[in-house]
Amino acid sequence: MPVEEAAIQTRTLTRTFGRFTAVDAVSFRVERGEVFGLLGANGAGKTTTIRMLTGLLRPSGGEAWVVGVPVHSAPESVKPRIGYMSQKFSLYEDLTVAENLTFFGGVYGLPRRVLAHRRAELLDLFDLTELANRLTSQLAAGHRQRLALASALIHRPQLLFLDEPTGGIDPISRRTFWRMIAGLAEEGTTVMVTTHYMDEAEYCHRLAVMRDGRIVAVGSPRDLRREYNAATIEEVFLAIASTGGGS
Amino acid sequence: MLRSLRIIGHVFRKEILQVVRDRQMLRMILIMPILQVILLGYAVTIDVKYLPLGVVDYDHSPESRRLIEDFRHNETFDLRGRLAGPGAVREALDSGRISAVLIIPAGFASSLGRAEPVSVQMLMDGVDSNASLIAAAHARGIVESYGLSLVRERLAGRQLPDLRPRVTVFYNPELASRFYMVPGIVVILLTMLTSLVTGIGLVREREAGTLEQLSVTPIRTVQLLLGKILPFVLIAYFVLAIAISVCLFWFGVPMRGSWGLLAIFSFLFLFNTLGLGLLVSTIARSQQQALFMTWFTLIFGIMMSGLFFPIENMPPIMQQLTYINPLRYFLAVVRELFLKGSGVGAFRLETAGLMMLGPLALLLAGLRFRKRAR
Ligand SMILES: Nc1ncnc2c1ncn2[C@@H]1O[C@H](COP(=O)(O)OP(=O)(O)OP(=O)(O)O)[C@@H](O)[C@H]1O
Ligand SMILES: [Mg+2]
Numbered sequence: 090m091p092v093e094e095a096a097i098q099t100r101t102l103t104r105t106f107g108r109f110t111a112v113d114a115v116s117f118r119v120e121r122g123e124v125f126g127l128l129g130a131n132g133a134g135k136t137t138t139i140r141m142l143t144g145l146l147r148p149s150g151g152e153a154w155v156v157g158v159p160v161h162s163a164p165e166s167v168k169p170r171i172g173y174m175s176q177k178f179s180l181y182e183d184l185t186v187a188e189n190l191t192f193f194g195g196v197y198g199l200p201r202r203v204l205a206h207r208r209a210e211l212l213d214l215f216d217l218t219e220l221a222n223r224l225t226s227q228l229a230a231g232h233r234q235r236l237a238l239a240s241a242l243i244h245r246p247q248l249l250f251l252d253e254p255t256g257g258i259d260p261i262s263r264r265t266f267w268r269m270i271a272g273l274a275e276e277g278t279t280v281m282v283t284t285h286y287m288d289e290a291e292y293c294h295r296l297a298v299m300r301d302g303r304i305v306a307v308g309s310p311r312d313l314r315r316e317y318n319a320a321t322i323e324e325v326f327l328a329i330a331s332t333g334g335g336s
Numbered sequence: 337m338l339r340s341l342r343i344i345g346h347v348f349r350k351e352i353l354q355v356v357r358d359r360q361m362l363r364m365i366l367i368m369p370i371l372q373v374i375l376l377g378y379a380v381t382i383d384v385k386y387l388p389l390g391v392v393d394y395d396h397s398p399e400s401r402r403l404i405e406d407f408r409h410n411e412t413f414d415l416r417g418r419l420a421g422p423g424a425v426r427e428a429l430d431s432g433r434i435s436a437v438l439i440i441p442a443g444f445a446s447s448l449g450r451a452e453p454v455s456v457q458m459l460m461d462g463v464d465s466n467a468s469l470i471a472a473a474h475a476r477g478i479v480e481s482y483g484l485s486l487v488r489e490r491l492a493g494r495q496l497p498d499l500r501p502r503v504t505v506f507y508n509p510e511l512a513s514r515f516y517m518v519p520g521i522v523v524i525l526l527t528m529l530t531s532l533v534t535g536i537g538l539v540r541e542r543e544a545g546t547l548e549q550l551s552v553t554p555i556r557t558v559q560l561l562l563g564k565i566l567p568f569v570l571i572a573y574f575v576l577a578i579a580i581s582v583c584l585f586w587f588g589v590p591m592r593g594s595w596g597l598l599a600i601f602s603f604l605f606l607f608n609t610l611g612l613g614l615l616v617s618t619i620a621r622s623q624q625q626a627l628f629m630t631w632f633t634l635i636f637g638i639m640m641s642g643l644f645f646p647i648e649n650m651p652p653i654m655q656q657l658t659y660i661n662p663l664r665y666f667l668a669v670v671r672e673l674f675l676k677g678s679g680v681g682a683f684r685l686e687t688a689g690l691m692m693l694g695p696l697a698l699l700l701a702g703l704r705f706r707k708r709a710r
Contacts, residue, residue, distance in 0.1 A: 143552050144552070145548065145551055145552060165554065168553060168554040169554045171552070172552075173549070175545060175549065179546050179548060180549065181354070182544075183357045183358065184353060184354070191346070192346055192347075192349075196343055196347070196550065196553045196554075197553055198339050198343055198554070200342075224357075240549075
């Protein structure tokens with residue numbers, strides 16, 4: 090298996106819940122430095138795929154290498170090197186912005202100096218310095234999302250998983266957010282992101298469309314539009330959903 | 337190693353911050369122990385005093401009046417008045433106005449005079465079986481010593497054997513059940529607080545999704561669990577200090593043993609309750625479930641601890657079961673330390689029990705707790 094170069098490489102990755110197959114023999118490859126989008130209707134299997142890749146969920150079958158680590162057999166080894174922002178906001182609401190960053194940095198084992206420096210850097214980068222001592226429960230949705238991203242980046246991961254990062258965020262905040270993602274990718278961080286906003290899909294280098302646990306189309310936004318003879322990714326998506334399959 | 341300690345330190349600090357931010361929790365930790373020990377300390381005495389007593393006197397003789405006087409001067413009973421006959425007795429017992437009735441039969445005095453056997457009847461409300469048992473024993477004592485005094489009068493001037501038990505009670509000379517119960521309440525308080533708080537803590541993190549966020553970090557299970565437990569060991573000592581102060585200064589319970597021993601045994605005990613809390617949190621799916629499970633286990637543990645019912649009085653199977661109840665051991669230690677001042681040598685069984693059960697619970701919790709969902 091050629092694993093050296095890829096950020097993510099899966100082979101017939103599968104997850105079943107009882108008799109239900111949520112992710113069905115999925116194989117794909119994500120290159121380093123790529124922004125890779127995962128599209129699909131509710132229940133298509135996006136979150137389940139990401140949970141397997143982050144070592145949160147044991148695959149029922151198949152294999153997955155993430156930054157070179159076989160997560161199907163050694164899920165703990167991948168954790169220091171990846172960041173994860175879950176679909177549901179999951180930071181401590183009763184801690185302040187700075188305290189959340191300190192805590193997660195601390196849990197990754199960052200030394201005190203490094204942690205303090207990194208925290209200041211992220212607060213600055215995400216424009217949260219003024220809110221550093223605000224309780225997280227009092228933050229507006231856009232600020233929460235920036236804090237969640239900052240927390241996921243505190244240990245400088247090589248690979249970032251973002252599960253519906255822009256749900257419930259206003260258009261301006263969304264645009265700022267995607268600009269930051271682009272910046273990260275330029276610095277060499279690989280990003281795997283799911284979204285329901287088709288306009289956002291255009292920001293991705295490559296896309297995979299999932300349906301009923303399978304990947305039914307993969308390619309750059311431009312290739313997909315061409316292949317489906319569509320003007321927008323939204324049309325591609327609807328075409329796949331209605332014809333019921335890839336090419 | 338250093339890195340590991342640092343990670344534990346970060347979890348520790350986070351837990352403390354969360355407790356301090358939670359006003360309700362803070363109030364519970366500061367005020368509850370004082371209130372609970374004081375209120376329960378008064379409520380759970382098992383001394384029987386001033387039990388309402390009714391009297392039916394069919395004899396109306398000086399002798400019957402003397403017996404009634406003896407009852408009147410005993411603290412166990414509170415003579416509420418005379419009852420006319422069976423109907424009135426029934427009604428008074430049924431309504432709960434009185435809890436005991438003394439019935440002196442007609443011909444009481446004349447039977448005594450002719451040295452014929454004669455008995456007086458005691459009717460007891462047995463709903464509170466403990467209290468009525470104790471009161472019945474007191475009633476028997478009153479009647480017997482009245483009988484004995486009659487014998488002495490009759491045989492005045494003769495040489496009589498005079499055998500009496502002279503009971504000296506050690507460690508709790510006034511036999512105040514409060515001295516016996518109040519340290520027990522402290523134990524219960526400590527148990528509830530520590531097991532509930534840890535049990536709910538982890539489940540709350542699972543519900544909030546923060547546990548998942550923690551699970552994608554490289555933190556080890558041991559680091560996480562230690563970081564979550566240790567703050568509550570600290571808090572537990574704090575609560576213990578408050579509750580014991582109430583024992584000493586409010587109720588005047590004597591502390592005859594070593595504070596050091598108390599601290600050490602508390603530490604051993606805390607691993608039991610914290611282990612239970614963690615174990616529950618690995619099983620429960622919601623905070624409510626965690627609450628119910630902990631509650632259920634605790635009720636069982638408290639009932640089987642020997643605080644309310646002596647363990648020797650339980651059926652053999654139940655007695656065997658109490659060996660897996662950490663409360664049983666800690667309660668014994670606390671009581672003996674307070675009232676008797678025993679040394680370590682007296683607590684071999686307790687030491688062994690606590691040292692085995694606590695780590696066992698923690699081990700089980702650690703094994704059940706997984707960062708990765710299956
Ligand atoms: N723990 C679980 N137990 C049983 N079924 C599950 C579990 N997790 C997910 N599923 C099921 O697997 C399917 C895929 O779920 P998943 O969360 O991966 O979808 P998704 O693509 O992320 O959807 P959404 O856009 O709504 O987030 C769904 O039908 C879901 O009900
Ligand atoms: Mg999802």
